[in-house]
Amino acid sequence: MQTERIPLVVGVTGHRAIRPEDEPILSQAVETELKKLRERFPHTPLVLLSSLAEGADQLCARVALKLGIPLWAPLPLPSEDYETDFSGQVLDDFRALCAQAEQIFPVPAAEAAPAKPSRDFFYRQACIYIATHCHVLMALWDGHEGTATGCGTAETVSFALHRSFHPVLSAPLFSSTAVIHLFTPRGEAVTEAAGTVTRLGDDETWRTLMDRTEEFNALAGKAAPTPYPLLPEDRERDMLLDRMETVYQQADALSLQYAKVYRRVLILLAVVSTLITASFLLYDEANLHWLILVCGLALLIAWLLQRYAGRSSCHRRYLEYRVLAESLRAQAFLRYAGVNREAVTLLPWSQQEETPWIAMAMAVLGIGEGPRQTHDVRACWAEDQLHYHKAAQKKAKAKLRGSGRVVGVALTVSIALYLAALVFELLFGGLLFRFPAILEAESYRTLLKLVLGSISAATLFISNYYGKLSLSRGIEDHEKMAAFYERILERMALCGQVESLLVLLAREELIENGNWCSYQRDNVPDFSL
Numbered sequence: 256m257q258t259e260r261i262p263l264v265v266g267v268t269g270h271r272a273i274r275p276e277d278e279p280i281l282s283q284a285v286e287t288e289l290k291k292l293r294e295r296f297p298h299t300p301l302v303l304l305s306s307l308a309e310g311a312d313q314l315c316a317r318v319a320l321k322l323g324i325p326l327w328a329p330l331p332l333p334s335e336d337y338e339t340d341f342s343g344q345v346l347d348d349f350r351a352l353c354a355q356a357e358q359i360f361p362v363p364a365a366e367a368a369p370a371k372p373s374r375d376f377f378y379r380q381a382c383i384y385i386a387t388h389c390h391v392l393m394a395l396w397d398g399h400e401g402t403a404t405g406c407g408t409a410e411t412v413s414f415a416l417h418r419s420f421h422p423v424l425s426a427p428l429f430s431s432t433a434v435i436h437l438f439t440p441r442g443e444a445v446t447e448a449a450g451t452v453t454r455l456g457d458d459e460t461w462r463t464l465m466d467r468t469e470e471f472n473a474l475a476g477k478a479a480p481t482p483y484p485l486l487p488e489d490r491e492r493d494m495l496l497d498r499m500e501t502v503y504q505q506a507d508a509l510s511l512q513y514a515k516v517y518r519r520v521l522i523l524l525a526v527v528s529t530l531i532t533a534s535f536l537l538y539d540e541a542n543l544h545w546l547i548l549v550c551g552l553a554l555l556i557a558w559l560l561q562r563y564a565g566r567s568s569c570h571r572r573y574l575e576y577r578v579l580a581e582s583l584r585a586q587a588f589l590r591y592a593g594v595n596r597e598a599v600t601l602l603p604w605s606q607q608e609e610t611p612w613i614a615m616a617m618a619v620l621g622i623g624e625g626p627r628q629t630h631d632v633r634a635c636w637a638e639d640q641l642h643y644h645k646a647a648q649k650k651a652k653a654k655l656r657g658s659g660r661v662v663g664v665a666l667t668v669s670i671a672l673y674l675a676a677l678v679f680e681l682l683f684g685g686l687l688f689r690f691p692a693i694l695e696a697e698s699y700r701t702l703l704k705l706v707l708g709s710i711s712a713a714t715l716f717i718s719n720y721y722g723k724l725s726l727s728r729g730i731e732d733h734e735k736m737a738a739f740y741e742r743i744l745e746r747m748a749l750c751g752q753v754e755s756l757l758v759l760l761a762r763e764e765l766i767e768n769g770n771w772c773s774y775q776r777d778n779v780p781d782f783s784l
Contacts, residue, residue, distance in 0.1 A: 474572075
């Protein structure tokens with residue numbers, strides 16, 4: 256699987272006892288649906304998520320492996336203990352599938368464990384894990400509640416569509432999982448044919464989510480990854496960290512690429528807008544009638560620039576890929592520090608609702624066994640971010656001073672021109688005197704209007720360009736975050752690298768990231784410049 260791309264994860268739930276005569280029909284139906292997903296999203300690699308229980312889980316796993324789709328196996332218990340559920344051919348099949356799986360791991364509990372948790376409790380946690388870590392849940396199910404102990408298929412479907420469980424750490428309010436229901440009979444009395452497909456969930460939201468994921472994956476690999484590693488290069492290999500860092504570098508590179516396009520469009524719009532104003536003034540005041548063609552051409556260029564900005568989605572991609580990169584940064588550092596906490600559970604509601612594809616990307620990129628190693632992240636995380644925010648604040652202040660100087664010079668020139676116009680009107684325009692002039696008074700008036708109007712227009716457009724960059728807000732944010740990292744480092748010096756501080760660090764980064772994206776959304780490149 257291409258590690259620079261976000262996988263489309265297909266979870267599996269279903270009946271354990273499938274009628275023998277239905278197995279080939281259901282296998283064909285599963286294969287058809289997986290092929291449809293592959294064709295619909297050609298740049299997004301598929302992964303199957305299955306606990307490999309008897310029946311539907313194993314049937315879907317065999318089909319996925321036949322199609323060359325990687326198999327990830329989140330188990331309710333360690334495999335040695337879980338094996339006691341199987342016997343005979345089913346046990347042999349389980350072991351054979353485990354041998355072909357790309358990764359096998361026991362799932363962490365999402366809910367509070369009772370004093371003496373039963374096996375049913377662990378089976379329920381596996382159902383919750385699959386339902387909340389997949390883009391699509393494939394349910395081989397008869398549509399009824401059933402009488403299964405622990406967690407039945409109906410409950411798993413409810414977890415996917417409604418998040419109807421009781422998490423310890425946070426309540427996931429937003430669900431964007433789609434359910435493909437493949438009708439799977441239990442007994443002889445059936446009302447429809449086995450393998451009949453029904454889709455459940457908010458299909459429009461799911462398609463938007465997957466289209467954004469597909470768009471990122473289509474662009475991934477086209478931009479050269481940033482040369483700066485997220486984590487120390489001499490660290491031990493960790494498949495999940497490698498995956499997170501690779502996607503982070505792609506998101507970072509793409510965000511920087513589209514940021515350049517976005518700012519270039521802003522500058523060109525400012526220049527073209529100034530040209531429109533200057534050419535129209537000359538046309539109107541100097542009777543240079545041919546400049547109406549220049550004005551029209553400039554208007555056409557402005558329209559094309561705005562259309563290009565919309566079609567390239569440079570502004571949206573710049574923001575969303577930055578949010579994705581910074582979210583993965585927080586997740587990667589938590590794991591590198593040895594904290595078994597998913598950063599997606601720390602996302603505020605606004606980010607879950609505005610960019611659900613990023614929230615789901617974080618969830619699926621974190622699928623796997625918890626961290627085994629603990630590393631000191633003060634230097635590579637807290638100190639590095641402190642230095643970044645201080646440097647970014649300094650850079651933003653320099654840009655703001657530059658903007659102020661431009662506006663100040665323009666204001667000074669405008670005042671000088673006004674005084675020149677006033678003196679002219681007093682001496683030659685007839686306000687007090689009418690001394691003879693070399694040229695007619697109207698010619699001087701026209702010249703002054705042109706110069707003053709052009710400078711005023713240029714000042715307005717330049718100041719609006721810098722305003723689109725939200726420099727003042729950025730300086731304030733960098734100052735706050737620098738103070739935050741200084742305080743975090745102080746607490747770490749006193750308390751050590753405790754989990755609560757690391758979780759707080761990740762949460763504040765995600766909130767700051769979301770706030771930045773929120774106010775930047777209004778700065779769309781348009782002709783309002």
